[in-house]
Amino acid sequence: MSRRAILAVVAVLALIALGLQMSRGLSPALAARFNVDRAPQSLASEQPALTSSNDRNVAPAVSASPAAPEKTAESGSAVPRPTPGQAPAGLADVDPHKAFGSKNAPVTMEVFSDFQCPACKTLYITTNRQVMDNYVSTGKVYLIHRDFPLAMHAHSRVAARYARAAAQLGKNEPVEQALFQNQEKWEKTGDVDGTVAAVLSPAEMAKVRALVKGGTLDAAIDKDFALGQMYRVNQTPTTVFHSANQTYPYAGVMSYDILKQFLDQLLSGH
Amino acid sequence: MNLRRAIIWIGRLALAGIFIYAGYAKLTMGMHPRPPIGVALSFFALQVDSYQILPTWGVKFVAKTLPFAEIGLGLLLLIGWRFRIWATIVTLIMLGFFAAVVRSYALGLQINCGCFATPEPLTIKTVFRDGIFSALALLMTIFAFMEARKPHPWSAPEKA
Numbered sequence: 001m002s003r004r005a006i007l008a009v010v011a012v013l014a015l016i017a018l019g020l021q022m023s024r025g026l027s028p029a030l031a032a033r034f035n036v037d038r039a040p041q042s043l044a045s046e047q048p049a050l051t052s053s054n055d056r057n058v059a060p061a062v063s064a065s066p067a068a069p070e071k072t073a074e075s076g077s078a079v080p081r082p083t084p085g086q087a088p089a090g091l092a093d094v095d096p097h098k099a100f101g102s103k104n105a106p107v108t109m110e111v112f113s114d115f116q117c118p119a120c121k122t123l124y125i126t127t128n129r130q131v132m133d134n135y136v137s138t139g140k141v142y143l144i145h146r147d148f149p150l151a152m153h154a155h156s157r158v159a160a161r162y163a164r165a166a167a168q169l170g171k172n173e174p175v176e177q178a179l180f181q182n183q184e185k186w187e188k189t190g191d192v193d194g195t196v197a198a199v200l201s202p203a204e205m206a207k208v209r210a211l212v213k214g215g216t217l218d219a220a221i222d223k224d225f226a227l228g229q230m231y232r233v234n235q236t237p238t239t240v241f242h243s244a245n246q247t248y249p250y251a252g253v254m255s256y257d258i259l260k261q262f263l264d265q266l267l268s269g270h
Numbered sequence: 271m272n273l274r275r276a277i278i279w280i281g282r283l284a285l286a287g288i289f290i291y292a293g294y295a296k297l298t299m300g301m302h303p304r305p306p307i308g309v310a311l312s313f314f315a316l317q318v319d320s321y322q323i324l325p326t327w328g329v330k331f332v333a334k335t336l337p338f339a340e341i342g343l344g345l346l347l348l349i350g351w352r353f354r355i356w357a358t359i360v361t362l363i364m365l366g367f368f369a370a371v372v373r374s375y376a377l378g379l380q381i382n383c384g385c386f387a388t389p390e391p392l393t394i395k396t397v398f399r400d401g402i403f404s405a406l407a408l409l410m411t412i413f414a415f416m417e418a419r420k421p422h423p424w425s426a427p428e429k430a
Contacts, residue, residue: 235391249389250317254319257326262309262316265306
């Protein structure tokens with residue numbers, strides 16, 4: 001073997017050894033620096049333009065600022081930003097009406113979604129309903145719906161208010177389904193009220209309208225939005241998975257078969 | 271050292287580093303502690319799937335093999351054994367990546383690149399970066415074949 005080949009082999013072995021040392025966390029100082037370098041970042045300056053997908057991940061070349069940027073930036077900066085790969089100490093501000101399954105499930109999925117975003121509709125219809133049936137109802141996954149209404153969508157915040165109001169009456173499922181399935185209709189007409197009224201009784205609808213007019217729902221929506229900014233959500237849908245003290249953010253639509261494989265892998269460690 | 275040889279060496283070292291790092295990053299996801307490899311590979315499958323190019327079985331196959339192939343090819347580029355074979359394969363893979371990235375950007379897919387297992391949005395910067403890497407790989411391979419036709423500069427001069 002030539003001298004050059006020996007040198008190359010030595011270099012490769014040194015690289016492998018360095019990689020193994022880093023990956024196993026045998027160098028705490030290096031690991032600490034790795035985490036610290038990534039953690040502190042400002043919210044407003046580094047937040048990319050927020051976009052929403054149009055078709056299955058197909059987005060218009062339009063960007064939008066968050067619905068209430070100043071407010072969310074302020075509330076976001078008060079919360080410590082979790083380091084990528086590290087779960088926050090506890091899941092913040094979980095509205096029990098917008099969370100499904102067992103809190104003690106080994107995997108938690110936070111879905112940041114916008115009712116007017118077509119890709120969110122695709123994710124809801126093709127994937128998340130199957131997740132609800134096969135993982136949430138069996139106690140394997142705790143699914144949290146987070147509102148992330150983009151300013152580029154004229155009616156998404158109104159839809160989020162109605163959905164949240166309906167959720168407080170225990171009617172989240174039919175209203176969410178109605179909003180997503182009739183998305184093309186109400187996004188043209190702006191008739192969110194009529195869409196929701198079609199699946200609720202008059203008495204329930206009266207309560208929903210009262211809650212929406214009460215103006216108390218925006219605070220909860222803004223909290224979800226600020227949390228999304230903390231996770232660096234820059235498009236909808238974005239799903240943040242939590243399992244075994246690790247966080248895995250994923251932006252875009254997922255096909256059920258591939259998501260199933262990922263969830264099974266996460267669950268196999270428990 | 272002539273320009274061709276310089277480009278071959280630059281390409282060899284740069285692409286070997288990039289491939290080894292990309293494969294390693296996909297297996298560890300840049301996390302401390304490192305997640306199980308099965309979790310990392312199935313998460314990478316989500317990113318491969320987001321390109322909407324391959325069927326489910328293809329997504330699973332690529333996700334399970336690509337990180338290891340990247341590390342292996344990077345090491346083979348460094349070692350230099352049968353260099354032209356591995357350089358050709360690396361170039362084909364780079365051109366494949368570039369085509370996928372250009373297609374996704376042209377279609378306006380709002381996805382993460384998945385190149386280094388970080389949540390990095392696919393932007394025009396990603397397209398340019400992959401374009402530069404692909405051009406480097408292509409030049410490296412073409413020059414490697416051209417240089418192979420010439421006698422090695424260290425070899426003894428032919429006797430008259």
